[in-house]
Amino acid sequence: MAPGRPGAAGRAFSTTLRTHVRRAAGREPNPLGRRSDAQRSRLVVALTVALLLSFALTLLAALAALRVGQREARYEGQHRHRVTATTVAAAVADRTGSRSGVGGFHAQAMWQFPAGVRGSGPVAVASAAPAGTEIRIWVDDHGRRVSAPRPGTEIATTAVLTGTGTMTLLSGAAFAAYRLGKRRIDRGTAAAWAQEWEGVEPEWSGRPRRRPEFGDQ
Structure with a gap:
């Protein structure tokens, strides 16, 4: 039919x-x-x-x-900035409840944003990342770590x-x-x-x- x-x-x-x-x-x-x-x-x-x-x-x-x-x-795009952070220590495994983010390993890192203002904190890295590894991260206007802007x-x-x-x-x-x-x-x-x-x-x-x-x- x-x-x-x-x-x-x-x-x-x-x-x-x-x-x-x-x-x-x-x-x-x-x-x-x-x-x-x-x-x-x-x-x-x-x-x-x-x-x-x-x-x-x-x-x-x-x-x-x-x-x-x-x-x-649009607001996030104007007030979130991608900067380069440099690790100052070797990578260590995340512990349960860690706030360092996903990835399984983190390392202490330092970055500079805005100009003349230094920030620091843990960033997600690969398991074998040595000190001095550069990682791209997102920060707000005051240099605090934030998540990436939401994609379309x-x-x-x-x-x-x-x-x-x-x-x-x-x-x-x-x-x-x-x-x-x-x-x-x-x-x-x-x-x-x-x-x-x-x-x-x-x-x-x-x-x-x-x-x-x-x-x-």
């Missing part, structure tokens, strides 16, 4: 949605239409609107996260994750409300059908109607 064309699927969805809109507004020329049908159509229309709003809010949340990340990246890929990933989380939360809430409303409509429809059948069934089966007894509501 040949796969359906996307255009045909889109037209079918549009037609179905228009039908639900007309039915929800009470404009469907169907003499067999029931109140529950209109209620279900209103529920479908409400779900569609909620999903569209969720998508719009998802885009806004992702763009906001992207702008914040880009602004922070990390900022984009954060924005995508923010949008995904927002869409998951909002669409999940919309579908939960839809299922709750549909269950309520189905219960009402089943109860109305049972009541109608109780009045019609004796005519079909020839069974005599049950006469109300004393104490029946």
Whole structure:
């Protein structure tokens, strides 16, 4: 069987949605239409609107996260500087809980930034790095060790994750409300059908109607 064309699927969805809109507004020329049908159509229309709003809010949340990340990246680019540090001792293995960073080994090093200001501290090095090894590090405007500025890929990933989380939360809430409303409509429809059948069934089966007894509501 040949796969359906996307255009045909889109037209079918549009037609179905228009039908639900007309039915929800009470404009469907169907003499067999029931109140529950209109209620279900209103529920479908409400779900569609909620999903569209969720998508719009998802885009806004992702763009906001992207702008914040880009602004922070620009600030970090202006106030974080890469300088050369020189080790003053041989490399030693990190201990548990060491603050020297990743790499497995560290060494005491010295650097100069800003001009005329010396800084010192442990830096991550290779296992066999001798004293006098030059290591590139990042420092702030005052010469304190800082992490490297965030790359653009990390900022984009954060924005995508923010949008995904927002869409998951909002669409999940919309579908939960839809299922709750549909269950309520189905219960009402089943109860109305049972009541109608109780009045019609004796005519079909020839069974005599049950006469109300004393104490029946």
